[in-house]
Amino acid sequence: MRxxxxxxxxxxxxxxxxxxxxGQQAATAPPPSGSAxxxxxxxxxxxxxxxxxxxxADEVLQQMSKLLDLPIKEPLKKSLRxxxxxxxxxxxxxxxxxxxxERYSDDKTLEAxxxxxxxFPLNKFMIDVLTDQVAGxxxxxxxxxxxxxxxxxxxxxxxxxHELTHALEDQxxxxxPWIKAAxxxxxxxxxxxxxxxGSALAAMVDYEMLDQNVGVRDIPDVTLMIRxxxxxxxxxxxNLSKAPQYIRDQLLFPYLAGTGFTQSFLKARSGxxxxxxIFAKPPVSTQQIIHPDLYLQGVTPQIxxxxxxxxxxxxxxxxxxxxxxxxxxxxxxxxQFDGADTADLLAPAWKGDRYALFEDEKTKDAPLVxxxxxxxxxxANRFFAQYAxxxxxxxxTHVNPFRRPGFLQFDTDNGxxxxxxxxxxxxxxxxxxxxxxxxxxxxIGWQPAPQPGSADAxxxxxxxxxxxxxxxxxxxxxxxxxxxxxxxAM
Numbered sequence: 001m002r003x004x005x006x007x008x009x010x011x012x013x014x015x016x017x018x019x020x021x022x023g024q025q026a027a028t029a030p031p032p033s034g035s036a037x038x039x040x041x042x043x044x045x046x047x048x049x050x051x052x053x054x055x056x057a058d059e060v061l062q063q064m065s066k067l068l069d070l071p072i073k074e075p076l077k078k079s080l081r082x083x084x085x086x087x088x089x090x091x092x093x094x095x096x097x098x099x100x101x102e103r104y105s106d107d108k109t110l111e112a113x114x115x116x117x118x119x120f121p122l123n124k125f126m127i128d129v130l131t132d133q134v135a136g137x138x139x140x141x142x143x144x145x146x147x148x149x150x151x152x153x154x155x156x157x158x159x160x161x162h163e164l165t166h167a168l169e170d171q172x173x174x175x176x177p178w179i180k181a182a183x184x185x186x187x188x189x190x191x192x193x194x195x196x197x198g199s200a201l202a203a204m205v206d207y208e209m210l211d212q213n214v215g216v217r218d219i220p221d222v223t224l225m226i227r228x229x230x231x232x233x234x235x236x237x238x239n240l241s242k243a244p245q246y247i248r249d250q251l252l253f254p255y256l257a258g259t260g261f262t263q264s265f266l267k268a269r270s271g272x273x274x275x276x277x278i279f280a281k282p283p284v285s286t287q288q289i290i291h292p293d294l295y296l297q298g299v300t301p302q303i304x305x306x307x308x309x310x311x312x313x314x315x316x317x318x319x320x321x322x323x324x325x326x327x328x329x330x331x332x333x334x335x336q337f338d339g340a341d342t343a344d345l346l347a348p349a350w351k352g353d354r355y356a357l358f359e360d361e362k363t364k365d366a367p368l369v370x371x372x373x374x375x376x377x378x379x380a381n382r383f384f385a386q387y388a389x390x391x392x393x394x395x396x397t398h399v400n401p402f403r404r405p406g407f408l409q410f411d412t413d414n415g416x417x418x419x420x421x422x423x424x425x426x427x428x429x430x431x432x433x434x435x436x437x438x439x440x441x442x443x444i445g446w447q448p449a450p451q452p453g454s455a456d457a458x459x460x461x462x463x464x465x466x467x468x469x470x471x472x473x474x475x476x477x478x479x480x481x482x483x484x485x486x487x488x489a490m
Contacts, residue, residue: 187326198258307443
């Protein structure tokens with residue numbers, strides 16, 4: 001599931017949250033005598049002329065170079081752009097970044113995990129949302145940054161600070177190829193995107209608070225107030241207010257989680273002068289973004305493998321995608337079916353995963369295989385209990401449920417669904433026959449799974465709706481750990 005936001009976008013809703021934060025900081029800590037408050041006035045300011053815009057951009061570029069301790073290595077093109085020009089850029093970049101095949105497989109993957117409704121027009125939806133939300137952007141190919149020409153003068157410098165951070169980082173670290181070097185691991189690519197957007201947003205907060213002589217290293221969790229402001233703005237947007245939860249979360253993740261990660265890094269180091277360390281040794285998972293201590297301690301995910309599909313997948317199955325879901329993605333799947341509280345408690349136990357999405361060339365069904373490693377056996381038991389319920393919620397009407405400790409199987413109109421957990425790993429297969437599941441089970445080195453037909457099996461043919469699976473008592477302890485346990489370091 002590739003990132004959609006793209007490189008170097010300053011969004012109106014994010015900028016609003018950052019300015020709200022800086023304004024609140026100014027209210028609690030009056031600026032030094034003779035300096036101006038950064039709090040924004042309610043009255044809208046006029047839009048700048050090209051000359052005013054260019055002069056302001058040069059000033060902000062010098063300020064950001066000093067703040068970030070990054071040199072200005074080459075002249076920077078800059079321009080005001082209309083809403084249509086911004087939209088044209090977004091359309092062009094999306095076409096160049098992904099093929100039609102990749103776009104199709106991404107959409108099908110999101111549908112298969114239940115994160116967007118089937119047939120949801122994701123590409124058009126995101127173009128519409130970003131056209132309205134983009135306040136500014138940096139184009140690493142053209143080495144140019146744009147400001148939306150409808151942004152008032154008194155907000156343009158804030159947007160500039162964000163975009164010019166992208167430009168300065170690009171001149172020193174070549175951001176676009178740096179992010180794409182994580183491919184084909186989508187989770188790792190999203191982590192790098194979070195570094196880019198998070199560092200730019202943290203720099204924007206520092207810029208906004210320059211007159212107060214404080215920055216993100218001096219304040220508590222910077223993301224809390226930004227999140228509140230951003231979500232408030234999101235709820236006002238006619239498109240985002242009704243968007244699937246995953247889209248809202250994926251839009252915010254690089255900015256909010258990335259800013260929290262940047263803040264933690266800056267606090268653990270001497271400041272912006274050490275930022276180059278992240279680009280030399282980038283985070284390898286969204287888990288390291290969500291839990292910066294894991295990055296700082298050098299704790300990396302477990303590599304999870306799926307089998308060679310030749311001779312295992314049915315001949316009519318065409319592989320659409322094979323990738324990594326990550327802690328962020330796992331949290332979104334659990335949130336969709338088990339709620340945010342359960343997701344936030346269970347997802348940090350993620351240790352590694354691999355999924356494969358197929359398409360049946362005859363039926364156009366989308367079988368899904370998902371293998372997950374967790375921190376320990378207790379976490380695997382807890383995951384089994386919740387993911388079993390999630391699968392039954394996802395496949396609302398199903399028949400022939402068969403349960404054993406650590407194993408669930410039921411039938412749907414589009415094939416059977418299987419969930420099995422052994423030790424610290426779990427395997428979920430959706431839309432397959434028992435023969436295919438048994439081949440996958442054997443290929444990853446597991447003993448044969450229980451077979452329906454024993455005396456204590458569930459009654460065949462009984463329709464079930466949202467029934468929780470029977471789980472052994474040890475599967476549901478009263479307390480779920482709030483974070484991942486220590487793992488082997490790099």
